[in-house]
Amino acid sequence: MDRRFACVTLLSSSLLSLTAANAAHAAADWPTKPVRVIVPYAPGGGSDTLGRLVSKHLSETFKQPFVVENRAGAAGVIGSQMVARAEPDGYTLVVSGIGSHVVAPLLQGNTYDPIKDFTHIAFLGGPPTVLVTHPDQPYKDLKSFVEQARARPGAISWGSPGQGTHGYMIGEAFAAAAKVKMVPVNYKGGNPAMTDLLAGHITSAFMSFGTTTPYIQSGKLRALAITSTKRVEGFDNVPTFTELGYPALTGTTWFSLSGPANLPAAIVERLNTEVRRALRAPDVVDEMRRQNMETMDMDVAAINRYVKSEIEHWKPYIQPARKDAQP
Structure with missing residues (x-):
């Protein structure tokens, strides 16, 4: 009995090791086919603009199409739910953000967990x-x-x-x-x-x-x-809330890039690196400046801390809105 148990244990360990090795190999080869980037809002908005700008650069970098799909509805929930339920293989991503991953889960309830159901990859930016x-x-x-x-x-x-x-x-x-x-x-x-x-x-x-x-x-x-961190170029006569004594009123209608939970770490790190590189590209910088968008340079750990901190920061202001919205 002990020998059989030992054989089963050895076989199980071998299978686990093989599975881990296959997953690591798949992550190293990723992507081998087009990647879907879900924008959970209608075309033309800030999320759509950033999603397309970054996807263009990722397509060039990884030599595979990063195809933007607009799946609007329910304040970003419909498109985000699609990604939460997708396979964590790196081939379905979402342009997430304060609306879909801070406000909607707190305001609507029973949507998805913005932390447990997603892998947050990189910060994109947005307007103040x-x-x-x-x-x-x-x-x-x-x-x-x-x-x-x-x-x-x-x-x-x-x-x-x-x-x-x-x-x-x-x-x-x-x-x-x-x-x-x-x-x-x-x-x-x-x-x-x-x-x-x-x-x-x-x-x-x-x-x-x-x-x-x-x-x-x-x-x-x-x-x-x-609410910008500093005065906006071309609007030097508009002060920030911070300099007027309201430091808590700083922030943007920000957007980010996320995927399903349990996305392989190797894919997440590669994407984070390349998104940050894309945000420094001259055409992206010019377009974001034209649309008065701000960005911040964040590694994977930083973007995850940021999402969690935004949820906690805005919870006191969203909960009364949810209460008022109930019949």
């Missing part, structure tokens, strides 16, 4: 959020805006692209940090919020900088503060 007002409003800067909000509680309204968006979370965080009472008005997207702000139906808005840029440039909107 800016506080804007109509130029007819009396607020010339953030200081006067806060003074008026404190003097007239509930008199100032602020719009956002919707509950759970980066603009919404920054607005809630700002109200808490500045100790002011304002009236949130949440829209189903950035365009209707911009329409009401330009028409004077709301006092202010926390919006993506990319969305507001042409209106700020034309003088149709006044920018009071921005």
Whole structure:
């Protein structure tokens, strides 16, 4: 009996070693066929832009097509769920981010676990959020805006692209940090919020900088503060929230690259290296600058820490939104 047990144990160990060796060999040869890059949003947005820019460079580097597929729906959940259920072989990836992997799981519930169900590979970047007002409003800067909000509680309204968006979370965080009472008005997207702000139906808005840029440039909107880490080139008169005394209001509507859970470490490291290289390419740098996007250089450990920290940071602002959304 002992001899049989020993033989079975030896056979099992051999099979495990063979499986591990085959997996290592497959990772070393990867990719040998096209790689799908799921963008869980409609074409034309920031996630789509970054996904296509980076995929172009990865295709050139790995000599295999990295094919972008837009699978929009449910605030990024539908496309992300596809990837969470995919084989962890490196041939199905997703452009993840704050919307699909921070906001949606906390706001909607019963979607997927943004940590356990995914392998986070590399940080891509995204646009900051800016506080804007109509130029007819009396607020010339953030200081006067806060003074008026404190003097007239509930008199100032602020719009956002919707509950759970980066603009919404920054607005809630700002109200808490500045100790002011304002009236949130949440829209189903950035365009209707911009329409009401330009028409004077709301006092202010926390919006993506990319969305507001042409209106700020034309003088149709006044920018009071921005969540970028430093002042944006070409908009030197727009201060950051940090320099105005609100260091917690720093961040972007960021996007990243992820895959299913248990993606082989060798593939993850190779992808992380090449994505970071792609983000330094002149054409990518120029396009991101044109769209006012920021990025950060992160290794695999750093991007995983970042995703976890973002979930914890925004949880207090998303949970009230989820409670309000329930019938």
